[in-house]
Amino acid sequence: MGGHKKTTVWVGMNDHIQAIVTVLSLVNPGICAAMFAKAEAGRSRGSKLTDAAKAAMAILVILTVAALAGARLLHLFGVSLDAFMVAGGGVLAWMGFSMLSHQPADSEPDAAQSLTPLIMFAASPGTITGVITLSAAHSQLKLPVTALTAIVVAVASTWLVMVIVACLPGRRHGGGFLRDTLTRFMGLIVLAMGVQFALTGYHAFVQKAM
Template sequence: MNQLQALLAPVLSLASLTDHLQAIVTVLSVVNPAICGLLLAQVEATKTQPKPLADATRAALVILAILVFVALFGMRLLQLFGVSLNAFLVAGGGVLAWMGFSMLSGQNATSSSAEPATVAEASLAPVILFAASPGTITAVISIAVSHTPSAFPITALVAVSIATLIAWLAMWLFARFGASKGNGFGRDMVTRLMGLIVLAMGVQFALTGFTSFTAGG
């Protein structure tokens, strides 16, 4: 009983509740459940037999597993390879910007004709890569380092769990009610708009990391 109280004390204190709320908002902003939902709706619209609930659940579980692992071991891995958070943010922002540019130029929406089974297997990758992007990973690592009173990153894990739950709900709702095959023009416009947002996020992450890195942060 004493061990349970000691574990829950950091979670239930007023200061910790404020930390949890700030961390949840931060992770939600970088995971961006709305865009995750639109991406999954785009994926479901290209399938002959859409499975919104199954695909949303599978994507959410993979995202949760990645972010929980990052919260627990991310900083140690970066230190093991001698990589700073700022350098990781610059490189990761570049990858995210490249993904956004591919979506903006329409390369994402033109590969749905051949090998439908292979496409169905690989189609969740853009959703997962966006939700668990380098920016998200950096944010989770930063929260785990700065808001952890003990060796166990409770605040980061709470934020990751709630953000993933909201993302799962958004993905299922968007995919369930938005996965229509009839409006190809609308899907293409939404994809390009999302690509612009992803591109801007990647540039933002890279510039932030580069500025901090050159400033010696």
């Protein structure tokens, strides 16, 4: 009995860790920090800190709404969770492949002085799909604790990185090689997670059909 409880706790922790890594990879605090540094170049430290909080709050609201309402919208439109996991897994796999082959610098906005590109990048359709997929996979239309936990950790990490950037001298935008390597590593994780979601959804769909 005790062994079964330990196994259940371990599985739950593993789900949370898996979800956190997935959402962190999709939000990508490293690229968000680079975009934030470019958009906030020349502004005072106080303004940077305020904008970092505003950006983090916007990302948090968008992803939280997706986690809470996404699965219910699927249910409303008659889309099964298994089918959405297959589709969502495909989107995540495509995003992961794009991160592996894409130059991260191209994701940074050419026009500075705007946080909109940063927010749209962090809370992109791919990230929203990942959040809804996590919510559908672990909540079964109940409160998506796993997805919400992953969102809070990812947004808090992104906010912290932006705060660090705001407190540093804004003269250099180095670290391109490290940022590119990190992005490609995260892309591999997202690709693997997308394949796993798609296969899990397909397996469940086939089992129910039989």
